[in-house]
Amino acid sequence: RVVLEQRGLATAAVNKSREELLRVEDPEVIIANFVAYLGDEQVTDSSQTNCRTAISMLFKLQGFPNEKLNGSALHQIMKKPQTAMRKDHKEELLYNLDKLLRYLQEKNQINTTLSEQEHLGCTVISIMAFSTLRLIEIQRKKATKQENGAWTIQTSKFKGISYDISLTFRPLSNKSVCPTTWISSWLARRSKENRNKCLWWLQSKSKEETYEQMSKAVHMVMNAEGINKKETVTSIRKASMTKGIDQGATKQESDRFSKHADGSGIVQGHYNMNLNDKIRERLSNFE
DNA sequence: GAATAACAGCAGCTCGATTA
DNA sequence: TAATCGAGCTGCTGTTATTC
Numbered sequence: 001r002v003v004l005e006q007r008g009l010a011t012a013a014v015n016k017s018r019e020e021l022l023r024v025e026d027p028e029v030i031i032a033n034f035v036a037y038l039g040d041e042q043v044t045d046s047s048q049t050n051c052r053t054a055i056s057m058l059f060k061l062q063g064f065p066n067e068k069l070n071g072s073a074l075h076q077i078m079k080k081p082q083t084a085m086r087k088d089h090k091e092e093l094l095y096n097l098d099k100l101l102r103y104l105q106e107k108n109q110i111n112t113t114l115s116e117q118e119h120l121g122c123t124v125i126s127i128m129a130f131s132t133l134r135l136i137e138i139q140r141k142k143a144t145k146q147e148n149g150a151w152t153i154q155t156s157k158f159k160g161i162s163y164d165i166s167l168t169f170r171p172l173s174n175k176s177v178c179p180t181t182w183i184s185s186w187l188a189r190r191s192k193e194n195r196n197k198c199l200w201w202l203q204s205k206s207k208e209e210t211y212e213q214m215s216k217a218v219h220m221v222m223n224a225e226g227i228n229k230k231e232t233v234t235s236i237r238k239a240s241m242t243k244g245i246d247q248g249a250t251k252q253e254s255d256r257f258s259k260h261a262d263g264s265g266i267v268q269g270h271y272n273m274n275l276n277d278k279i280r281e282r283l284s285n286f287e
Numbered sequence: 288g289a290a291t292a293a294c295a296g297c298a299g300c301t302c303g304a305t306t307a
Numbered sequence: 308t309a310a311t312c313g314a315g316c317t318g319c320t321g322t323t324a325t326t327c
Contacts, residue, residue, distance in 0.1 A: 134303070134304085135303085135304075
């Protein structure tokens with residue numbers, strides 16, 4: 001339902017009742033025709049691909065088998081938009097994670113004077129940098145205080161490894177950037193009666209912070225540090241893994257840290273943003 | 288030389304993230 | 308909320324290595 005709502009064009013294309021859908025003889029033709037129509041209308045390649053997925057899902061939900069939905073004709077039609085969508089893997093330098101850590105270090109000294117939004121942004125950044133969780137996973141997590149100042153957090157993953165995870169942050173030697181410090185100071189903002197409310201409870205608004213607003217809070221901190229506006233929240237994961245790999249993390253370490261099901265390929269393609277200058281320099285030297 | 292195993296790489300699809 | 312972009316898993320395919 002969510003997918004279909006998002007793809008308004010798709011629902012328009014198959015504007016039929018459930019009974020009508022069940023009577024369709026050849027759903028692949030309907031999908032192919034609609035994608036071809038979108039192509040004529042100069043709709044973007046990603047939109048064409050998404051609409052195809054959405055209509056296909058609609059038919060699948062009615063019980064049509066895969067073979068009826070994905071034949072060679074549609075395969076050929078989809079080649080153009082899918083080829084155009086492939087991303088160019090550029091060699092480009094990402095901002096350094098240290099930039100954000102330095103910001104956290106400065107702000108930690110005055111964390112009681114930060115605005116609620118900025119405080120939340122810093123806390124999320126600290127958690128993301130040291131856990132490589134996604135924003136959605138951070139938003140729906142629970143935090144429990146342990147002995148010795150450690151915090152255990154529990155969340156569910158829908159992407160990647162498909163089980164619930166729980167991980168424990170123990171105090172780091174540099175306390176000013178440590179997630180335990182930031183979670184503690186974030187919770188210290190609220191009054192006694194709200195102590196047991198969920199982690200992202202806002203004292204000022206008396207409600208839980210929304211996903212979109214959390215994204216804005218993180219962007220606010222990133223912008224304040226002068227990071228290019230085009231960088232997304234996910235780039236913090238990238239910066240974290242890139243730094244780890246640059247410092248010599250082994251493949252096993254980075255796979256475990258990133259929690260990808262197929263670690264090496266994904267990390268190589270999307271998260272290892274180190275330049276190849278060092279290896280080129282070494283190759284250029286010979287006896 | 289054929290059969291099989293192991294591996295790498297890619298395409299396709301799905302769903303998270305962002306923006307207007 | 309609609310539209311778009313982008314990340315990442317699954318499964319397929321072709322290549323290389325190994326065994327028979």
